[in-house]
Amino acid sequence: MDFLQPRELAEALAIRAQRPDAVAIRGGTDVMVELNFDRGRPGALLDLGGLDELDGWDADGDTIRIGAGLPYRRIVDELAAQLPALAMASRTVGSPQIRNRGTVGGNLGSASPAGDAHPPLLVSGAEIEVASVRGTRRIPATEFYQGVKRSALAADELIVAVHVPVAAGPQQFAKVGTRNAMVIAVCSLAFALDPTTERVRVALGSAAPTPRRCTEAEEFLSGELADRRWWTVGMPVPDAVVRRFGELVAAAAAPIDDVRGTADYRRRALSVLARRTAAWCLHEYRQGGRTCA
Amino acid sequence: MRLTMTVNGAEQVLDDVWEGESLLYVLRERAGLPGSKNACEQGECGSCTVYLDGAPVCACLVAAGQAAGRDVRTVEGLADGDELDVVQQAFLSAGAVQCGFCTPGLIVAAHDLLERDPAPDDATVREALSGNLCRCTGYEKILDAVRLAAARRAEVRS
Ligand SMILES: Cc1cc2nc3c(=O)[nH]c(=O)nc-3n(C[C@H](O)[C@H](O)[C@H](O)COP(=O)(O)OP(=O)(O)OC[C@H]3O[C@@H](n4cnc5c(N)ncnc54)[C@H](O)[C@@H]3O)c2cc1C
Ligand code: FES
Ligand code: FES
Numbered sequence: 001m002d003f004l005q006p007r008e009l010a011e012a013l014a015i016r017a018q019r020p021d022a023v024a025i026r027g028g029t030d031v032m033v034e035l036n037f038d039r040g041r042p043g044a045l046l047d048l049g050g051l052d053e054l055d056g057w058d059a060d061g062d063t064i065r066i067g068a069g070l071p072y073r074r075i076v077d078e079l080a081a082q083l084p085a086l087a088m089a090s091r092t093v094g095s096p097q098i099r100n101r102g103t104v105g106g107n108l109g110s111a112s113p114a115g116d117a118h119p120p121l122l123v124s125g126a127e128i129e130v131a132s133v134r135g136t137r138r139i140p141a142t143e144f145y146q147g148v149k150r151s152a153l154a155a156d157e158l159i160v161a162v163h164v165p166v167a168a169g170p171q172q173f174a175k176v177g178t179r180n181a182m183v184i185a186v187c188s189l190a191f192a193l194d195p196t197t198e199r200v201r202v203a204l205g206s207a208a209p210t211p212r213r214c215t216e217a218e219e220f221l222s223g224e225l226a227d228r229r230w231w232t233v234g235m236p237v238p239d240a241v242v243r244r245f246g247e248l249v250a251a252a253a254a255p256i257d258d259v260r261g262t263a264d265y266r267r268r269a270l271s272v273l274a275r276r277t278a279a280w281c282l283h284e285y286r287q288g289g290r291t292c293a
Numbered sequence: 294m295r296l297t298m299t300v301n302g303a304e305q306v307l308d309d310v311w312e313g314e315s316l317l318y319v320l321r322e323r324a325g326l327p328g329s330k331n332a333c334e335q336g337e338c339g340s341c342t343v344y345l346d347g348a349p350v351c352a353c354l355v356a357a358g359q360a361a362g363r364d365v366r367t368v369e370g371l372a373d374g375d376e377l378d379v380v381q382q383a384f385l386s387a388g389a390v391q392c393g394f395c396t397p398g399l400i401v402a403a404h405d406l407l408e409r410d411p412a413p414d415d416a417t418v419r420e421a422l423s424g425n426l427c428r429c430t431g432y433e434k435i436l437d438a439v440r441l442a443a444a445r446r447a448e449v450r451s
């Protein structure tokens with residue numbers, strides 16, 4: 001096995017093109033588990049740890065560009081005000097040790113339906129910046145996830161960054177598991193209110209082959225809010241509406257029974273998470289239009 | 294491959310390291326530092342916790358080559374000669390060690406916590422140690438040890 005340690009992105013992309021047998025590694029929190037348990041023996045490890053281009057984050061107008069190699073720890077510490085849902089989700093990943101190493105780039109690289117970064121990226125309208133020797137492109141999060149652990153990333157591409165619009169209104173992330181730390185989601189959900197477009201966005205995780213937006217539920221609640229002139233006048237939203245919203249979110253799931261939970265439980269839990277997160281965000285917006293959690 | 298890194302303040306050069314092995318394996322089997330323990334090899338138990346460039350990580354999830362040129366500090370690097378670090382001493386005083394397998398990882402995690410937050414409340418301690426499992430103590434004495442270490446550090450400083 002080779003250990004390839006490029007110092008620059010261009011060099012990494014050249015290797016990525018020439019060595020289809022290489023597995024990229026950054027935080028290693030997914031890759032090393034596979035190696036330690038001998039679930040696969042790649043021809044090479046392509047260590048992205050030395051690439052400054054993948055580090056850090058910066059603000060580009062109303063969008064934050066997060067380097068694919070930024071550990072969760074820094075998202076939690078530095079971006080909670082701008083990107084509440086992603087920061088909340090990051091706070092639930094693994095443990096402090098895992099958050100010091102694990103990255104959003106690695107979460108996207110694994111493209112597990114249970115990855116916690118995915119629902120927040122979906123409701124935030126994020127785009128994933130990927131690069132290869134052929135050039136750079138941006139993939140909307142909604143088009144990135146293509147199947148269980150399959151994504152739109154081509155074999156010769158690396159993930160360079162994610163571009164996440166700063167939250168224009170309240171956001172929430174919620175996740176079901178047996179304890180606070182070290183939990184792979186039984187199911188998860190992100191919710192966002194966008195006052196600029198007067199729209200609701202909601203996405204679920206770990207309850208379908210891919211993380212996904214729940215468009216019918218979004219249409220329904222956005223319509224109900226518009227009908228009540230909720231954004232401007234703030235007519236209260238009846239419980240029945242929020243309950244129906246929860247049902248539509250559950251209906252958008254396509255869960256399976258597995259060791260972590262049954263399909264029925266997942267649907268039921270999602271409707272509860274949807275109701276709760278919606279109620280929290282609606283309340284927060286009414287409490288004087290605070291934009292961040 | 295050859296691996297060069299700083300371990301507990303001294304440069305180490307190790308030969309014949311296999312590219313797919315973990316930093317934990319290198320420390321235990323090649324560098325003569327068996328303090329960090331190997332229990333799960335999947336990031337779940339925290340008994341392999343070491344500082345990598347100042348941040349606590351699971352050594353079992355760091356590929357050996359990723360530590361090249363970096364600074365590693367293990368539980369063996371916390372004591373000053375024969376004098377135990379205040380966190381180590383507190384674990385002894387509080388009786389927070391039973392079989393001792395989880396202890397090195399917990400000590401590194403608690404050490405890091407007190408460096409960042411010298412007077413953590415209980416919720417903060419629990420969160421900081423949430424990546425470390427202990428199957429003997431029931432955790433109460435571990436919490437006592439961290440409280441004790443925080444108090445003794447405050448005493449030394451005042
Ligand atoms: C104990 C434990 C607890 C965990 N808990 C959670 C949790 O609560 N929630 C959660 O979502 N995940 C969890 N995980 C999984 C893991 O931590 C996350 O998926 C993390 O985001 C992976 O990031 P990484 O940088 O460590 O990825 P790596 O292991 O380095 O890589 C993961 C995959 O992505 C690819 N990759 C990495 N970076 C790039 C890049 N820049 N471009 C292209 N491909 C790339 C790799 O080739 C690999 O296929 C846990 C893992 C462990 C061991
Ligand atoms: S051995 Fe590394 S976390 Fe358990
Ligand atoms: S003392 Fe035995 S595992 Fe903690």
